[in-house]
Amino acid sequence: MARTVGERLALKSSRRFYLAPPGGGGIHPRPESAGRHADEFMEAPKLPVERKTLDQREQMNELQRIRHSAAHILATAVLRIWPEALLDIGPPTDDGFYYDFDLKGHRFSTDDFTRIEEEMKKVVKENQVFEKSVKTRDEAKAYFEGKGQSFKVERLADIPEGEAISFYQNGEFVDLCAGPHVLRTGNVKAFKLLRVAAAYYRGNEKNPQLQRIYGTAFKNKEELEQWLKQQEEAKRRDHRKIGKEMGLFAFDDDVGPGLPLWLPRGGVLVEELEKLAKETEFEAGYVRVRTPHIVKEKMYQLSGHLPYYAESMFPPMELKESPDDAHPTRYYLKPMNCPGHHKIFAAEPRSYRDLPLRLAEYGSCYRYEQSGELMGLMRVRSLQMNDAHIYCTPEQFAEEFRSVNEMYLKYFKLFGFEKYLMRFSTHDPSKLGQKFVDEPELWKKTEDMVRQVLVDSKINFVEVANEAAFYGPKIDVQVWSVAGREFTIATNQVDFAVPKRFGLTYKTRENEAATPLCIHRAPLGTHERFIGFLIEHYAGNFPLWLAPDQVRVLTIGDEPSLVEYARGIAEELRHHHVRVELDPGTDKINGKILRAEESKVHTMLVIGGREKDAGAVALRVHGKGNLGVKPRAEVIADILASIAERRAG
């Protein structure tokens, strides 16, 4: 995880297609699907993998070399046990390494790990030297053809003419490899195999599936142990685990995969986020709209979703005028909100005086994500987006974009996000009119403006050419789940193409029709993913304003006057809309505290005879322990202030 942004980006692979309809030959823009924007609220485009130069490879740090060498040692061991295995590649990764094999007669399973690791240990103990040699292209080809290593033969073709074709050998194992490695196998002192997985050859699903073995390696056993411990820690923060423990959300087979049920405590998180967004957006001059969940097929033909996006949409429902109606009207569940908002723009005549028009909606969308892609709350099929579309004139554009960006930063500060990456995606001028809409001046102008906004805000960002949406540049905010997966949590996109497709116009001061520019933005992404991320970010220990259980009043015993005093406190808090419960039972105070701590109740007010007599409460805060006896009024005032100010603690 210590990888720099640049390194991380370089590892990502790219398989985007804006273009290339099936069998369509030439490159031309995808239909201007409004939906495209919305989806990028959800998903990160992957970044292009560029073949590393030999210079870059030389800069591999020690840990990466260890891991790269560990991959070779793994392959050495596997070939000793299964000599018929075909080899693909075995690079270091962010937190370890893998090696891809094609092995017909055997499916790797974790049961094989002990055996493979034993063999790897032998290789390490043999302390073989990693010896580099150079072959000509023909020699290399002949060598691998002789061994039947067909993947290696194909990989040879990737090496540019003029670049040396190098091999590394340790013991009996020889691999096509640009290096670098550690000096000897004995330098790989701490490693562990982690999991097996399938991986398509060259990442293309049309290619054969290889068996991939993942592992990790460190400089020494201590660092390995520490990393394994951290992985355990991460598992405890997993939003799926905490969500179950805290009763935040649930899935049910009868409801369907990827369709979360928000339980009352999770519903609190939803409500609080919406409250935050509505206040923030109101202050920023947004107006709220609402659009239906189902929309006629015609709309998605106009937006361009059909037919290209159809497979990511739930299949349509058909309305027949009569049982044998040959032309039923089809309705689709909306996969995004943009088309509806465009129609709201179009619903009334617009003047330049109406702009900027900022239409906001926490819209419910449905997407038929592939079954294998679903992941807790992070990737779902029903989602609610913190969506808005800002329609404005070119003159207003920079200011609007800037204030959207500020809204992001305000949110991130509020939640204390530190580890995120803003990725600025721009166009490639050579692909204007193909991958990108042919508006060279608008591209340049808006990209310069976006870049300036980012520079002015002094936040870290990376700029990635050729990754913009076809209709304009954009900023994606990338975060990482505790499990290490990367997600787009928020997005801010410029659109100077789709409003035209919808025929949206406003009257200028000169009384001419002009097409507005549009900004698609979702700083809080979707409830599902954002809350999933928040759960992990806070490890379920939410600040008071967000905490599903804000306050619990615990009595020491159930003596009636004591319970009465405690109930009065709870009622006063509830009157101020604090989520408070009373625990008046006969359980021992230790037991009550244990249960409150376990369910992550933020503030516990312990009430015994002494507190009652003094008009006080004993304050205890989750994770902070007993904070002592304080006057009742003071504690209540502080609770209310903390909630109103959305304090961090």
Add this chain to the structure above:
RNA sequence: GCCAAUGUAGCUCAGUGGCAGAGCAACGGUUUCGUAAACCGUAGGUCAUCGGUUCGACCCCGAUCAUUGGCUCCA
């Protein structure tokens, strides 16, 4: 969608080709207590679903569903 692993009480998990188990939670009592577990009892299960093998299947086999780990996808 593809490959693999997993699926036992609300939760966390034991278990065996021959009557289905524990702790916590729930429920009923007893206990009247000072900052992370007082005690006793009760109830809770089509062992994911469907089919097969077997005298007998939670266990072995197959299919399906779901989850998880990857791959692919991500408009």
